[in-house]
Amino acid sequence: MNVLIVDDAEDIRETLEMVLSYQGYEISQAESAAAAVRVLEAGPLPEVCLLDVKMPGRDGLDLLAEISDRWPSIAVVMISGHGDAHMGFEASRRGAYEFLEKPLSEERVLLTVRNAAVRVELQHENTVLKRKITERFAILGEGRAIGAVKTMIERVAPTQARVLVTGENGTGKELVARNLHEGSSRWQQPFVEVNCAAIPRELIESELFGHEKGAFTGATGAHKGRFEAADGGTIFLDEIGDMDPAAQAKVLRVLETGELTRVGAETSRTVDVRVIAATNKDLAEEVEEGRFREDLLYRLNVVEIHLPPLHVRKDDIPLLSRHFLAQACAKNDMPLRKLHADCEAWLSAQVFPGNVRQLRNLMERIAILADGDPIPSAEAERLLRPRKSGSGRDPFTECDTFEEFKNTVERMFLEQKLIENNWNIKRTAERLSMMRSNLYKKIDKHSLK
16 A cells, blocks of 8 residues: 655654554655645555645645646645635545644554555455446447447436336347446445336235245245335336236335335335336337336336347447457357357347347357358357258248248248347237238137237
């Protein structure tokens, strides 16, 4: 741990160096503000700076402002023989960690430097942790569509606003939720994810709000729910459109009052949770159909962030492909592989119904199974569209009649369009210029699920 002592009085500098070096600190000295700047510019930077206020020429408060601006990682401790409340306030305003008055107490100096060093170390650890988290959850892409999403995240993340993230499956809704959490003041608090579609209807209330011992058969002890686990942080309600109506009512109450009641409990508990929800459904349509509460939609949808499907951001496919390929190679302890230019061009021309998730899985498959280096487009095509098994049908060769051919092709076409639109009936019907009732009939006709 390095400490810089800045004071025009040589005897004070020498005394402080003797006291601190005895405790194992590395010491450097400067007799003026100008000398201190030279030391700092030459490096390495100290963790702590003991800075006298009154010095010939440029005073310590002025130097403090420069240090705070240019080297904010340094904890500056101001020392003065003319201390008063106003000077202490001014030093704090300009970024000082502490203000000590002369004559200096050895014990006070050691305690202050030790505490300042601990704070600097914690700040450094937080910075490193923040950088790792940022890299892990980075949203890749340089196109206009994803750029608008990034801009929205930057504006909304520092607030306490609830956010509804919409978009097709595989577009990265959880990634957006993570970025909203990491960009907020809650980033060091819990991030709790709940897949509302994956929890059985009879267990959703217990999972979300917890239960008391004996609340139901099998409740052998008290259980803390997801909302309590996220207290102080963020809860991410994924697939919110599939939540049971009874649970919707209780979530609405938590959003309105900040209170929840465990299953089987008689008293409520207060929680401070930021809610981010996500869905691939049209919740306005779900409200019309009576499957989602309109008042809950208004509570959740303070800010909506819509994620574009991958076919809208084709310019980003080469960048994403290279990133996922490198990621897959590292994950599987393989040498780094590259894509041929014609392969990147071919990938950019494809439609990925599963969006970014499908592209990521394809890149891992390519990393493991593709031949050639750089990898040619033929290998990517082979692995994206593997030969069908015996159960698959080729209508051109396997249909015996024209009517059978028409039905087979119609089924294949409708199934592909439904997949591309995440089985959103309204959106699919609109894009096919078809009545919704007619589309429902054809889905029943072909037993599409």
